[in-house]
Amino acid sequence: MIEALDVVLFLVLIAAAVLALVTKDLLTAVAMLTAYSLFVSLLFAGVSAVDVSLVEAALGAGITGLLLIAAILATTRRSEPRPDPRRRYVVLPLIGLFLALMLxxxxxxxxxxxxxxxxxxxxxxxYLSQSLVDTETPNVVTSLLADYRSQDTLGEALVILTAALSTAMVLVRRRDQDDHAEAGDGHDSDHAGPAGSDTGGDDLTSTEGDEAR
Amino acid sequence: MLGAYPSVVVRVVSAVLVPFLLLFGIYIIAHGHYGPGGGFAGGGFLAVGAILPRITLPSELAYRLFPTWLGPVVGGLGMLLFLLVAAAPLVVGGALLDYGAIQVAGLEASRVRYLGILAVEVAVGFAVFGAMLLIFDVITGADEAVRQLRPAANVEEDRR
Incomplete structure (x- = not known):
């Protein structure tokens, strides 16, 4: 753990998170989140949590980004403008309070x-002293996850599979209703696409104006 | 977004990468005992190996390599394997997931637990692979892509 490197990584993390929130282009936001995950995995590796780092790099930076990009391509690339700009006067103090509480x-x-x-x-x-004797597994993290605490892992696997199946149940189109649903969907997305990007563009200029002020 | 990517460089590089991604995924799952890794990360790599052809290679090739039914079937099989491994010690009077209770001739209890960990990691890898592939296919509406391909697939089968 190198102090200077940690400071740089934390600064990059904060910058990536703020950029992901501020940008109106959702594809940029996904790229920022992926970069965020990658740098978090570097931080994890820095504190010798190599297993967590590997999972963060594979699932956080890899698969999550891929799924988010797929969702963007299936919907719209522009984020909707905020309904009420006064919202920030409530949200920002709340974030500050939460940060102070955590610190x-x-x-x-x-x-x-x-x-x-x-x-x-x-x-x-x-666990640390008996892992090798009990399970012949030098990597304590693996023996913890798959042996001593395997009920947690069972629950995690169930959660992931349930999430995938419920996503499929919500999103998959039934074959017998296909033509109807497709026509409706196409219409909706045709309307939403240009309208969304127009308002997005307007909002982009308006926020630029806000920042200038 | 699905289907062949316009640039030949991207197509060739991802086609070359896919087998190595899959191999790396299997390595990560199998090497969890000795180094960083395990079912979650390895299953993620396997899923990336299956999704990459879908967004870069021609659709008929990608969906013949990794059909859409692979997601739910492999995910379900992984979960089934996990539940079977979890329930196996109950048969011989042990607790849930206590692999050491199973007596195998010629194997010490610690070795049985070692193999139990391996089985669980493989099961988790399958479940994660299936779940991720299923989510991707559902979001991108791969159902439709496959249906458009079906005539071509039938022609292929007739040729054989």
């Missing part, structure tokens, strides 16, 4: 790698 809570956390931290005093000692 305050973080002061009570033990140092990273502290041997006297509560998380290190419980069953984790047994």
């Amino acid at each position: 305050y809570a973080a002061t009570g956390l033990p140092d990273r790698g502290d041997p006297d931290a509560p998380a290190q005093l419980g069953v984790s000692q047994i």
